[in-house]
Amino acid sequence: MMYFKDEVLTFIEEENVQFIKLLFFDVFGRQKNVSILPSRMSRTFEKGVTIDATAVTGFNNPDHSDLVLKPDPSTMTVLPWRSIDGCVIYMICDLYYPDGRRFDYDIRYILQKAVKKAQKVGLTIEMAAKFEFYLLKLDELGEKTNIPMDQAGYMDAAPLDRAENIRRDICLTLNEMGIEPHKSYHQYGKGQNEVDFHFNTALNAADEAAIFKWVVRSTAHLNGLWADFSPRPFKNQPGSGLHIQMRFFDTEDERIKEQFMAGILKYIRQMTLFLNPNKQSYDRFGKDQAPLFIDWSDQTRFTLLRIPALSPDIMEVRSPDCTCSVYLAFALLIEAGLKGIEDQLELIEPGACKRQDSMDILPTSLEEAKALAIESDFIANVLPDHIINTYIKKDQ
Incomplete structure (x- = not known):
């Protein structure tokens, strides 16, 4: 099922979502993630989450040490093995520079192009x-x-x-x-x-x-x-x-x-x-x-x-x-x-x-x-x- 932002926010509220994992990948395809609480989801859709690019393999660029993760709502998925006490979901993120441009080394962006x-x-x-x-x-x-x-x-x-x-x-x-x-x-x-x-x-x-x-x-x-x-x-x-x-x-x-x-x-x-x-x-x-x-x-x-x-x-x-x-x-x-x-x-x-x-x-x-x-x-x-x-x- 493909979700939109409003649908994700509604799902979080109605399905007792307790934890949200935001996934991204380094240039070798290795999975990375950062987790947030449901109360931060609306702001995250709007502003994103900042990460330290210098700590991620292949992202290290001294001119752009900060990157912004923005979750793709269409990828929202429940994690079955983490749903005993409240629901845990994940979304895959696209990467952006702080000025709003897409991050050149985002491998998902390269495929999208x-x-x-x-x-x-x-x-x-x-x-x-x-x-x-x-x-x-x-x-x-x-x-x-x-x-x-x-x-x-x-x-x-x-x-x-x-x-x-x-x-x-x-x-x-x-x-x-x-x-x-x-x-x-x-x-x-x-x-x-x-x-x-x-x-x-x-x-x-x-x-x-x-x-x-x-x-x-x-x-x-x-x-x-x-x-x-x-x-x-x-x-x-x-x-x-x-x-x-x-x-x-x-x-x-x-x-x-x-x-x-x-x-x-x-x-x-x-x-x-x-x-x-x-x-x-x-x-x-x-x-x-x-x-x-x-x-x-x-x-x-x-x-x-x-x-x-x-x-x-x-x-x-x-x-x-x-x-x-x-x-x-x-x-x-x-x-x-x-x-x-x-x-x-x-x-x-x-x-x-x-x-x-x-x-x-x-x-x-x-x-x-x-x-x-x-x-x-x-x-x-x-x-x-x-x-x-x-x-x-x-x-x-």
């Missing part, structure tokens, strides 16, 4: 995320171990699949929050799971994906487990990806779709740093069905850009992993596709890259991905220099 750019050329792009993650046991001190919670494999059933009830709790919690998962199941790796989402507008899909990891980690913690979203936590087990699906809501023009795909394939190497920002990310490529070649197919599930056999309108990019910022990942994929349309790029034949040279594979190291991003005019036109430099300087 990409969405508007697509709308200007008559395209409404819907997106969906498919998350893979491991559930690991904790030791007697409550610390993470490297022991998977089960020994099950692909789509195994209980009792071999011991994570079935955890995934059910995750999906039911999401459903209570108005976020509807599409499906969930055990993946190939021991202790590895997957939860997929339905399509939504790009911004709403990114908001849902950003909240998803919070729900999974909270549910795992309540069950005495650790949720591991890293790209390849075990060398002898499959890595975990974040597969991103896209489709056009308002056109069936196959030529437009092919040009959009061609743009993604052309710029995927240059944007990989932001889709795979962790050193471990590059241990995943080319192993256990993770993509390596810059290719597309409507026949195999394991290519970089996949067209599902039963859903030819869907484009699925399979290289990103869960350490990325979904807001930046969605924005870059949209911008690359729009550039393909603008330049009327021709889509390569499926399987073509396997017959060419090594330039048609994804970067094989974090350092290579950084070098490609630094040299990219495409990246420079989409992302602020400060965000690019923050990613370049990040060690892992």
Whole structure:
């Protein structure tokens, strides 16, 4: 349900809301929050809440040490696991300079601009995320171990699949929050799971994906487990990806779709740093069905850009992993596709890259991905220099 300011204020009064969490994200997509009491909500809608930008990764700018959080009322959601004594809600915030301008390094703003750019050329792009993650046991001190919670494999059933009830709790919690998962199941790796989402507008899909990891980690913690979203936590087990699906809501023009795909394939190497920002990310490529070649197919599930056999309108990019910022990942994929349309790029034949040279594979190291991003005019036109430099300087 989409709320307006007045509706949020009415909800707070009528539903015994006791606490309000205001969420935002740093440039790497890590969730941050500040909490307020209901009595401050009306003023917060009007004035916002000030934060210290110098203390947030990627926000540090000595000329603008203060930033203002302004909650987006349409994102208001009840937290099911925090509603025993009075109701707890959250809202995702947009970031502003004190003078009222949007904050340039707000990753949600970067996605909003990409969405508007697509709308200007008559395209409404819907997106969906498919998350893979491991559930690991904790030791007697409550610390993470490297022991998977089960020994099950692909789509195994209980009792071999011991994570079935955890995934059910995750999906039911999401459903209570108005976020509807599409499906969930055990993946190939021991202790590895997957939860997929339905399509939504790009911004709403990114908001849902950003909240998803919070729900999974909270549910795992309540069950005495650790949720591991890293790209390849075990060398002898499959890595975990974040597969991103896209489709056009308002056109069936196959030529437009092919040009959009061609743009993604052309710029995927240059944007990989932001889709795979962790050193471990590059241990995943080319192993256990993770993509390596810059290719597309409507026949195999394991290519970089996949067209599902039963859903030819869907484009699925399979290289990103869960350490990325979904807001930046969605924005870059949209911008690359729009550039393909603008330049009327021709889509390569499926399987073509396997017959060419090594330039048609994804970067094989974090350092290579950084070098490609630094040299990219495409990246420079989409992302602020400060965000690019923050990613370049990040060690892992």
